[in-house]
Amino acid sequence: MLDLKPYPTMKDSGVRWLGEVPAGWxxxxxxxxxxxxxxxxxxxxxxxxxSLKTGVRVRDFxxxxxxxxxxxxxxxxxxxxxxxxxxxxxxWQGAVGVAPTDGLVSPAYVVAQPLPGTVPxxxxxxxRTSAYMGEVNNYSHGIVADRNRLYWDEFKQIPTxxxxxxxxxxxxRFLDHADGCIRxxxxxxxxxxxxxxxxKRVIIHRAVTRGLDPKVRLKPSGVEWLGxxxxxxxxxxxxxxxxxxxxxxxxxxxxxxxIRLLTMGNIKDGRxxxxxxxxxxxxxxxxxxxxxxxxxNRTNSSELVGKVGxxxxxxxxxxxxxxLVRLRPPPEQEPEYLNLVLNDVSVxxxxxxxxxxxxHQSNLNPTRYGRLQISLPSISEQRAILQYLTAATSDLEKTxxxxxxxxxxxxxxxxxxxxxxxxxxxxxREAAANLPAETEDSELPLAASExxxxxxxxxxxxxxxxxx
Numbered sequence: 001m002l003d004l005k006p007y008p009t010m011k012d013s014g015v016r017w018l019g020e021v022p023a024g025w026x027x028x029x030x031x032x033x034x035x036x037x038x039x040x041x042x043x044x045x046x047x048x049x050x051s052l053k054t055g056v057r058v059r060d061f062x063x064x065x066x067x068x069x070x071x072x073x074x075x076x077x078x079x080x081x082x083x084x085x086x087x088x089x090x091x092w093q094g095a096v097g098v099a100p101t102d103g104l105v106s107p108a109y110v111v112a113q114p115l116p117g118t119v120p121x122x123x124x125x126x127x128r129t130s131a132y133m134g135e136v137n138n139y140s141h142g143i144v145a146d147r148n149r150l151y152w153d154e155f156k157q158i159p160t161x162x163x164x165x166x167x168x169x170x171x172x173r174f175l176d177h178a179d180g181c182i183r184x185x186x187x188x189x190x191x192x193x194x195x196x197x198x199x200k201r202v203i204i205h206r207a208v209t210r211g212l213d214p215k216v217r218l219k220p221s222g223v224e225w226l227g228x229x230x231x232x233x234x235x236x237x238x239x240x241x242x243x244x245x246x247x248x249x250x251x252x253x254x255x256x257x258x259i260r261l262l263t264m265g266n267i268k269d270g271r272x273x274x275x276x277x278x279x280x281x282x283x284x285x286x287x288x289x290x291x292x293x294x295x296x297n298r299t300n301s302s303e304l305v306g307k308v309g310x311x312x313x314x315x316x317x318x319x320x321x322x323x324l325v326r327l328r329p330p331p332e333q334e335p336e337y338l339n340l341v342l343n344d345v346s347v348x349x350x351x352x353x354x355x356x357x358x359x360h361q362s363n364l365n366p367t368r369y370g371r372l373q374i375s376l377p378s379i380s381e382q383r384a385i386l387q388y389l390t391a392a393t394s395d396l397e398k399t400x401x402x403x404x405x406x407x408x409x410x411x412x413x414x415x416x417x418x419x420x421x422x423x424x425x426x427x428x429r430e431a432a433a434n435l436p437a438e439t440e441d442s443e444l445p446l447a448a449s450e451x452x453x454x455x456x457x458x459x460x461x462x463x464x465x466x467x468x
Contacts, residue, residue: 003431004426004427004428004431005426005427006425006426006427007022007023007424007427008427009022009023009024010022010023010424011023013025013027013161014027015027015159017131017132017134017135018131018161018423019423020424021161021423021424022163022424022427024163024164024167025161025162025163025164025167025424026161026162026163027159027160027161027162028159028160028162029156029157029158029159029160030112030155030156030157030158030160031156031157032115033114033115033117033118033123033160033162034084034112034113034114034115034118034156035112035113035115036110036111036112036113036152036156037077037078037079037080037083037111037112037113038077038111039077039078040074040075040076040077040078040107041074042073042076042078042102042104043073043074043076043104045076045078045102045103045104046058046059046101046103046104047059047073047076047103047104047105048079048085048099048100048101048103048104048105049105050085050086050087050090050095050096050097050105050109051095051097052090052093052094052095054097055096055097055098055124055128056079056085056096056097056098056099056100057097057100058100058101058103073104075107076104076105076106076107077104077105077106077107077109077111078102078103078104078105078111079099079102079103079104079105079111080099080102080113081099081100081101081102082098082099082114082120083098083099083111083112083113083114083120084096084097084098084099084111084112084114084120084123084124084127085097085098085099085105085109085110085111085112086109086110086112086127086150086155087108087109088108088109088110088149088150088151089108089142089147089148089149091127091133091136091140091150091155092133092134092136092137092140092148092150093133094127094128094133096124096127096128097124097128098120098121098124099111110150110151110152110155112152112155117165118168119165119168119169119172121172121176122163122168122169122171122172122422123160125171125172125175125418125421125422126160126161126422126423128418129415129418129419129422129423130415130419131419131423132160135158136150136158139154139155139157139158140154141154161422161423161424163424167429170428170429170432170433171421171422171428171432173432173435174421174428174431174432174435175417175418175421175422175428177432177435178414178417179414182410182413182414185410186407186410186411189403189406189407190407192399192403193400193403193404196396196399196400196403197396197400199396200393200396200397200400201344201345203389203392203393203396204340204344204389204393205344205345205346207385207388207389207392208337208340208341208344208385209229209344209346209375210229210230211230211233211377211381211385212384212385212388213230216230216231217230217231218230218231219231221235221373221375222235222373223235223373225346225350226346226373226374226375229375230375230377232377233375233376233377234375234376234377235373235374235375236373236374236375236376237370237371237372237373237374238327238342238369238370238371238372238373238374239366239370239371241329241333241338241374241376242294242327242328242329242330242333242338243328243329243330244326244327244328245325245326245327245328245366245369245370246286246287246325246326246328247322247325247366248262248287248319248320248321248322248323248324248325248326249261249280249283249287249319249320249321249322250321250322251280251283252280253275253278253279253280254278254279254280254281255277255278256281257278257279257280257281258279258281258316258317259279259280259281259282259283259288259316259317259318259319260274260275260278260279260314260316260317260318260319261275261278261279261280261318261319261320261321262274262275262289262295262318262319262320262321262324263321263323263324264297264299264300264304264321264323264324266309267295267297267307267308267309267324268307268309270308270309270310270339270340270343271309271310271312272295272309272310272311272312274314274316274318279319280319283317283319287319287320287326288317288318288319289311289318289319289320289326290311290313291311291312291313292310292311292328292329292335293310293311293326293327293328293329293335294308294309294310294311294326294327294328294329294335294338294339294342295308295309295311295320295324295325295326295327296308296324296325296327296342296364296369297323297324298323298324298325298363298364298365298366298369299323299361299362299363299364300323300361300362301361301362302352302355302357302361302362303352305351305352305355305361305362305363305364306348306351306352306355306364306369307343307348308327308339308342308343309339310335310336310339325366325369327342332379333376333379333382334379334382334383334386336386337376337382337383337385337386338376340386340389341374341376342374347372347374350372351364351369351372352364354368354369354372355368356368
């Protein structure tokens with residue numbers, strides 16, 4: 001990949017977003033590359049979905065299925081293997097891909113059948129580049145910008161680079177191979193990160209449940225899941241470790257608001273991040289948070305409800321949403337230590353067990369949460385444990401941070417490599433010809449979380465809205 005060079009001869013494409021293209025490439029509108037497929041009446045085919053992260057795939061209907069499913073499959077469109085399918089309302093975000101098998105897609109979406117001379121994989125890569133998505137947005141229209149729709153009549157008018165057929169195939173072969181290399185590297189790094197983070201959790205768990213003295217005498221806590229605790233530690237319900245437990249506000253953030261509004265997405269890995277823009281214009285001063293406050297997420301998925309974050313301060317006023325609860329520690333407790341205790345696997349697991357599940361989420365109200373028992377040492381011992389943990393986990397955190405940076409850089413490299421290859425900025429023909437024979441990789445396809453972090457969107461989303 002490092003030896004890739006530009007094409008020897010370039011020409012002006014005549015399209016601003018595309019710039020120069022190889023001299024042997026053409027420019028064609030999508031209507032010359034694809035024909036719309038509008039076939040229905042195939043109820044026995046599997047249902048397909050399109051994802052912002054992984055393209056088109058067979059939909060897995062698990063027990064946790066929450067998305068809309070049409071009762072009458074007769075209305076579904078057929079997508080043949082190799083067809084391009086895209087979400088009309090999300091094409092501008094990259095919700096497009098190649099059907100891996102014959103299947104059914106929502107009638108709210110477009111199916112494009114490739115015409116002779118068209119390699120669908122090349123165009124799937126192209127359509128998901130940021131430059132092309134910007135062009136898609138220019139051709140889309142709707143009442144609100146984030147629901148702009150790209151209908152077939154507009155899609156077929158978009159000018160698109162068209163390499164010779166053999167070059168389309170070479171580009172796909174090269175990018176598939178490069179993508180496989182990137183997948184394996186990211187997997188290895190993510191496995192390393194998980195191992196290191198688990199090692200850190202074990203160190204923290206041992207310290208906050210037993211202290212630093214390996215010979216400390218233990219006593220029964222009286223709580224089955226808590227077990228034995230150091231003899232001199234206090235066993236108490238969570239609510240007694242704080243002076244207050246307060247619900248947040250129900251207002252939504254606006255562009256004009258200057259008081260930053262924290263939501264569940266701002267709590268991650270025990271930390272609270274501050275939104276850079278948006279907020280509310282006014283709030284009761286009692287609902288502003290200060291450094292040392294903790295926020296617990298009372299409403300979320302069953303896997304995330306109950307997570308806690310420590311607020312370490314901000315340059316502007318900050319408040320919090322109603323599905324968060326503020327926990328304000330007293331002076332005799334160390335906020336950083338309480339944050340570690342409440343995020344310890346032993347507390348999180350029992351807290352999530354106490355959460356009340358519903359169709360879309362779980363809820364853990366402050367009453368149920370506050371009566372859970374924890375064990376705490378004196379503030380001086382809390383501080384000693386914190387000092388020990390800082391030293392004991394410092395190298396682990398540095399290694400994890402470095403691994404995350406490598407993954408982020410590789411994601412950026414992948415994005416740039418794909419864009420440069422499909423727009424003719426790099427000549428991959430020789431590299432593709434010299435690739436080793438393809439072998440089956442049992443670890444593929446790539447899990448969605450390994451490449452992208454944006455919210456996922458599937459092919460059936462928006463059907464009801466479109467029908468309206």
